[in-house]
Ligand SMILES: O=C(O)CCC(=O)C(=O)O
C-alpha cells in the first residue's frame with residue numbers, strides 16, 4: 001500500500017527518486033525512502049536526477065514559446081502542427097435532438113459556452129474541497145493515463161497517496177520550478193462516490209441525451225433474469241456515479257493522447273482554470289494508423305506527444321492526422337464523441353468535471369459489451 005505523505009515530502013518525493021512499489025496496471029506507488037539518521041548534521045545533498053517526464057518538459061518548452069500567454073488562435077502556430085481546426089463552439093443552448101444527430105451520430109465534437117448555469121459547482125475551488133473534506137485520502141499521479149510501456153521502459157507512473165488538504169496546499173505552492181519536478185495530477189478521484197452530496201452541485205447538460213442509467217437498468221434486469229440472482233442493491237446507481245470524476249491540479253497536468261474505453265462518449269465541464277484540448281477523429285485509427293496506437297495497454301493510447309517536436313518527427317504519418325483544438329475556458333463544456341482521440345493539458349490551476357456516458361442511438365453497444373463479458377461467480 002502507498003504510504004500517506006505530507007506536503008513537505010509530496011513533490012520532493014518524486015524529485016528525489018522515491019522508492020516505488022508495484023500496484024498493478026503499470027502503476028507504481030511512491031513511498032518515502034528511509035533516511036539514515038543525520039545526527040544533527042545537515043542531510044547530504046541528493047544527487048538523483050529530478051523527476052521530469054518528457055511530457056512535462058515538452059509542456060514547459062511550449063509554455064516558454066508562448067510566453068505563458070496561451071491564446072487559442074495562436075496555439076496551433078506555437079505547436080507547429082499545421083493548420084488544425086477549431087472545435088465548433090456555440091453560445092446558444094442547442095437542442096438535445098440536434099446534438100444527438102449532429103454530434104453524437106455524426107461524430108463531431110462540440111463546445112457549449114456558459115453551460116454551467118445553475119451549477120453550485122461553479123463556486124468550487126481547491127480550497128472548497130480541502131475545507132469540506134480535509135482528511136479525504138486521494139492519489140495524485142505524475143502522468144496519466146498509466147501505461148504498461150512506461151513500466152517496460154523503466155519509467156513507470158509514480159503515484160502519491162495524500163490527503164486533500166495536503167494536496168491543495170501543494171497546488172497552492174506549486175510554481176513550475178525545476179526543483180519541484182512534474183506537477184502531480186489528481187485525476188482519479190471519484191468525488192461523487194465518496195461524497196454523494198456533491199451530485200447536487202452538478203447537472204447533466206440539458207443538450208446531452210444521456211441514457212446511461214436507463215441502459216444499466218435494462219442490463220440489470222437481463223442479468224438477473226438470466227442468472228436468477230439480483231445484483232447488489234444500488235449497483236446501477238453506483239456504476240452510474242462512477243462515470244463522473246473530478247480532475248484537479250496545477251498548470252502543466254497532462255492527459256496523454258488516448259481515447260476512452262468501452263466506446264464511451266464524454267463531456268468535460270471546466271469549473272476553474274483553462275485547458276488546451278487536442279482531438280483527432282476516430283478514423284485516424286483505421287488502416288493508416290496515423291496515431292500509431294500502442295499495443296498491450298488497458299486503454300487505447302498513442303505514444304505521440306503533440307507538444308514535442310521530436311516525437312512528432314519520430315512518427316511521420318502523424319502530420320496527416322486532422323487535429324481539432326480548443327482552449328476550454330471556465331464555464332464551458334466540451335463534448336467528445338466516442339472514439340475521438342484526445343490530449344489535454346492544464347494551462348492554469350484547474351478543476352474539471354468529466355462524465356462518460358451512453359446514448360441508446362449511438363454507443364449503447366459499448367456498455368452492453370462491457371457487461372456481457374461478466375460471468376456469474378462460480379460457487
Ligand atoms: O485531463 C483531462 O481533463 C482529460 C481526462 C481524460 O480524457 C480522461 O480521463 O479520460
Ligand SMILES: [Fe+2]
Nearest residue numbers: 258259260342
Ligand atoms: Fe479521456
